Amino acid sequence: MKDIANLRTSLAELDDLLVTCMRCGMCQSVCPVFKDSMLEGDVARGKLALIDSLAKRMIDSPVEVKDRLEKCLLCGSCEANCPSGVKITDIFIKARAILTGYIGLSPMKKAIFRRTLVHPRLFSGLLSMGSKFQGIMTSQADPFLGTSCSKIMSPLIGDRHFMPLAKRPFRKDYSGMDTGKGTANIRVAFYPGCVVDKMLPQVGHAVIKVLEHHGCGIYLPKNQGCCGIPTLASGDEESFLKLLKHNLKPFSSGNYDVLVTPCATCTSTIKKLWPKMAAKISPEAEKKAERIANRTMDISEFLVKHFDVDLAAQAGKGTTKTVTWHDPCHLKKSIGVSEEPRAILKGLPGYEFVEMNEADTCCGNGGSFNLAHYDTSSRIGGRKRENILATGADVVTTGCPACMMQMTDMLSQGHDHVAVKHVIELYADAL
């Protein structure tokens, strides 16, 4: 542990951000974790009060303080509902980094982040190997959703139903792709993100099909790394900055017009966190990250803004199935994208769109939150499942692979006959 004087200095940097909180409690009504526990300590106001008195509390019980701060999905619902504009997510992320700097990273996270994730080739190689041997440790959970479960690993992963690793990662087929400007005279850089690459390659294939259909040139640089959010959410700034430096290289070059991703969390991280964090590397890195952030778009936002989503004329034609939509927090609350995917879904031939109750309520995944607080995560996810089932939809769509994993787990546990798809998969199928 570092000394307490350093801790006090670091916490003083948060004072300007904390002072804007009026303790009004408006964040309480929208917090999914508070709705589950009804504990003030779980809501943003309670956590901000905790941070306010952190230096003193840290001396008494540092691990308890860290645990309470980490009992948060970083969903941004509180920030979106805060009348004072408190930068709650920034504060939580900074506080976690300060705490991790003081307490240190757990040996498990050190091994995953600092020895594996920051080395993209090694990370990909290990997961490729894992995909070959996963059958030894896992068994099929639900054939309709294609999920697995694992009794042997249950002390580590609980009773989760999860999507297996892809036999062939998406980037294996497309890494290094560079097709110039295309007939639409637009060059699109593509950042699939880790989950699409390693677990949902069909989403990456759908993006390629859609971009090619619309005549876009595609630039998919080799050796892309994780966007870094799992490391930053755990307070590991060191690993985040390493990954950021790594990713700045391929995405600062390439002379592309737009960078698209099918992952709401990656999009939000690139747009909002890369520039802020790059400032810690150098002014040049900050400029590069800003240029990348300004050109980054969610795939459905890109489609609707740049092209006529040309399916509308056939909307509902020959309707045989119903489809609903879940708003990922990092898409709607973080970057304000919610109408675009709905516009795509409403124009799909063969589908009728049904709006889900509480469509923009968090699914409860929250990345590492799901690993550390699976019980709470599943109760929040269970409510999402009920809302999905109440629509009677055949397919639930979303725009974030993490939400897809969570909804798949919940629906698989209930052996519900509802398919979980990325919106781009249905759009690609309809072309």
Ligand code: SF4
């Ligand atoms: S809504 Fe904003 S100002 Fe009100 S208590 Fe929550 S963080 Fe503070």
Ligand code: SF4
């Ligand atoms: S980010 Fe989400 S889970 Fe965390 S305090 Fe805010 S509303 Fe609650």
